[in-house]
Every structure is written in C-alpha cells, then in structure tokens.
Amino acid sequence: MLDVRRLQVLRAVVTSGSVTAAAAHLGYTPSAISQQVAVLEKEVGIALLERVGRGVRPTEAGRLLTRHTEIISRDIAEAEATLADLRAGRTGRLAIRYFTSVGPTLVAPAVTRLRREHPGVRIDLSLLETEDPLTQVERGEADVSIVVGPRDNRRRGLRLVHLLDDEYLVALPAGHPLAAPPVLDLADLAAEPWVASEPPGPCLDLTLQACAAAGFSPNFTARSEDYATALGFVAAGLGVALVPRLAAQDRRDGVVLRRVRHPEPVRYIYAAVREGTPAQGPLGTLLQALEEAASRQPAPHTAPCVP
Template sequence: MLNPQRLAILRAVLAAGSINKAARNLGYSPATISQHMATLARETGLVLFEKQGRGISPTDAARHLADQAQSLLADFGRLERVVADLRGGQAQYLAIACFASAAERWIPEVVRTVRRHQPNLTVEVSLNEPVDGRGRRRPDLDIRTEPANGAEVHLDGYQRHELLVEELVAVLPGDHPLAGARELALRELEGEPWIDHDIYDSPIGRIILTACGAAGFAPRYAARLDDHRAALRLVEAGVGVTVLPRLAVAELPGGVVARPVVRPAVLRRIVVHARRDRRRGDLVARAVARLRDCARAGEAGPA
C-alpha cells in the first residue's frame, strides 16, 4: 500500500524543484527526502527521477503520480479530521447550503460567529441554487428561497425558521429612460431586453416568471446565465434589464440603478432549515441567531 506521507513529499519535491529545497521547506534532511523517494520508487515500481547534469529531474511518471495524488491526499486530510472529531467527541465542522447572495452577504458573519465559539471548526459552504447542488456533507443549515405567498416547506429532520420577506427590484443602466422613476410597474419592463440570471429555473426565477405572468407578459431575453453578479455586469454594459432580490444588489456596479417594482410587487421569503442534532445543537442555534441578526439588520441595504 502506498504511503500518503511519501506522496506528499513527492509533491513537495516537484513544487520546490529540488530535493534540497524541499528538505528546507519540510524541515527534513536531504538524505531523509532522498530515502523517502527511493522507497516510493520501489513501492510503485516506477522511475521517478533521472540524473540531469549534477542534479536530478522528475520523470513524466513522477509528475502524473503527483497530480493523481492530490485528491487522495485531500481525502486523507478529511479522514484525519473525522478521526479527530470522533476522538474529541464533538463536531469539528458545520455544513451550510445556501444561495449565492446569502453566501456573500450573511455567511461571513455566521462563520466568524461560530468559529469564535469553536476555533477549530471548519465551515463548509455549498450552493443549493441554481441547480440544487449538494455539498460533501448533509447540511446543518439549509437556507432557501420560497414564494412569499406560497406554501411553507418543511424538511424532515430540520426545524424551519423564517428569516426575511424580501422585495425584488428592477435593475437598469443609469442612462435608461426609466432610471429616473422612483418605482416601476413590472409591466413597464415588458418591451425591454431582459437579462436572465436563473437559466436553471431555481425558486427565484420561478417567482419572477410568475410575477411577469401576473403582469400579463413573458420576458424577452437578451442573455441568459446562472450568476447574478455577471447579470449585473451585462446590465452595466447596456445589454438589458433584470429583476433581482435586494440582497443581490447591495453593491451595484457604477452606472447601474435599482428601483422598487410594483403592480405587482415581487416578493420572496427566505428561510433556514436547521438540522435537529443534539450533539451540535448549540452550534446550530448560534448560527441561526446570527442569520436572524443579519436579516434584521437589512444587510442588503437600500436599493
């Protein structure tokens, strides 16, 4: 069986460019590094280094082995953390699933809060929109968007907390004829080219399409993508207009304005599903409390 430490040393030698430099970086003697590389060569049956002048040069086999070892070593690192978790009898990680604007605006404060309480904690954040992605772990906190007037969703094994009912806003180039209005009826955007930031039909996209249908039209798209930041840049470039939650427009590019949408107002409800787990209940409760604080503080700012 291959020794993970020797694979890590091989990667260090390749990164440093020589055995002597790798030895200095790792705090070993050059003789120890050479011995590990010779043992690895015997274990694999591969020629890992060839003489070149007064030094040595890695072979293609060594480079390929080092590349393939990267994910393996990362998995070993995670396994070591699991062992530490089991040995310590407490969670050393917190898994959060959320949408992109929540990750940008709220999650930094959540991470800071929970790590202040538990300094050795690793927080793993994965996006659950636009394609309902899955992280490496079952989430302890799952932050989701729902229609404000829709049925409440409850997940088995989780406690549901409502964080915020948030209005969506129209985003237009600053020189657009409608940019000077204090608010915009949704139907005023009917003839405009739209930037769709939800090509994969996540909940926020369905909320927007439902509101457009209620206003009597379907958007005509000039561009479709799956990132609200890129959508803002397209608006800035004058390609079209878009409709976004306030949370996603807290920092607008220059030359872009956001205006409230009325008739109908476009609203979403943001909820967090907190996993019921007695072992980490205090940690999850702290995270939920910080999320509530962020939502109450109006992290999105004015449109």
C-alpha cells in the same frame, strides 16, 4: 458479548491483588466482587484468577483480559471526553450550504461568530448544488442549507427558520427613459429587452411568475447565471433585469435600481435544518448569527434605491 463492568472489576482485583482490597476500592462487598468474577469466568469458559495465600493472581487468561480491559477503559474515557467536547460545541463538524447572494451578507458574518465562539468546530462551507437543496439536509449531507422558498414553506422532517424577505428591484441602464420615477409598474417593462439574472430554479421562477402576473412574458435577449454578470449586461445596455436587493448591494456603475409594483416580487429566505436538531451548540449559534445578520438588512420597501 463481555460486560465492560465485569472486566473492570477483574482489572481492579488483579491490580489490587485481592478480592477484599478491590471491594474496598470499588465500594462493593467481597462476595459481590467474587460473584462478578465468577460470572465473567463462566462467560469466557476459563479460570481468570487463582488463589495465592490470602490473595489472588491472574491466570494467563486473566492477564490477557486485564490488558485488553486497560485498552477498553482508555478508549471509553477518550470517547466520553470527545462526546463532552461535542456536546459543549468545542469539537465537531458543521456542513453549511448556501447560495451566492447570501454569502457576503448573511453567511460571512454568521460564520465569523461561529468560529469565534466554537473555534474547535470544523466548518464545511460550500455553494448549493443544482439538486433540491433540502434533500441534502434530509440525507444528512448538510447540517443547514440556506434556501429560497414560498412564504408558508413546510417540509416533513425539516425545520425552516425564516431569515429574510428579500425584495426584487429592477436594474436599468443609466440614462434609461424609465429610470426617472422611484417606483415602476412591472407592466411598464413588458416591451423592454430582458437579461436573465439567474439559472433555472426558484429565483428565476419568481421573475417569470411576477411578469406573468403583470400580463407578459419577458423577452430574454441575454442570459447569465449570476447577478454580477447580469448587472454587467444591464450596464452595457443589453436589457433590464430583476435583481434581489441582497444581490444588488454590489451594484456597478452604469446601473440604476428602482422598485417595482403590481406585483412586488419578494423572495423568502430560510435556513433549513433537520427536525429535532438541538437548538444549542454550534448549530444553534449559527442560526442565531444568521438571524442577527438578516435583521441588519433593510426591510422590503424601506431602503432607498440607488440612483
């Protein structure tokens, strides 16, 4: 493989017209320049320069290499400029995966700040797929995934940034007999018809585990895969549902929200990135913005429920 530095020395000699002039421009001795050219000629197996009076001129091979060196030098300069922009967060791509209920509350304000501070970064923003969302980060298909996990969530090769503890509330039809008290024991809902508010996955598992801890299995008489539909079913009187507070912010008419206890179901929300990912640049800005957005959400058991 040809040494780029020797090619640039050759280009300097050809451009300057002499070894002495090239040495002066590059800050080397003439003998050092001659040695570099000699090594390059040995590598390519053909003469690159020929003497003309007190100067030199390129052979056909020398002209060929000089033309290609110009292209290589230009490409290197462009690459260095691009890398500098990438390091500074002026360009690049950031793939973000998220689930629906954190979209308006966490992702939207975070991406707004990201666009403002790093306008040259292309943002690939899409909902999580049904497969393990952490796998997408591990494989490099996503730079960050916002996920739900247990309190002490750890995974080799990943860094999990805790964002928010999101408590579950029970959604009841307006006028329901159990809607009067501000807090309900989860066991009080054992005999009620239930609406499944999530597809199979960690959030639905949390509902099932909470009900099991309260001594019953919910009788699902209606199923949905999104909270808006589930709340619509509750408003229609089809049953009750557990809904995380973030998802309940767009509560519809005909639904009341109450806290539950014994147990108090909470989902823990994290931003997952690859271990060793630099904390600065666009990704660092995004993580800071997500944490700021999360800090503006009410802590569990402090926000009022909606009558």
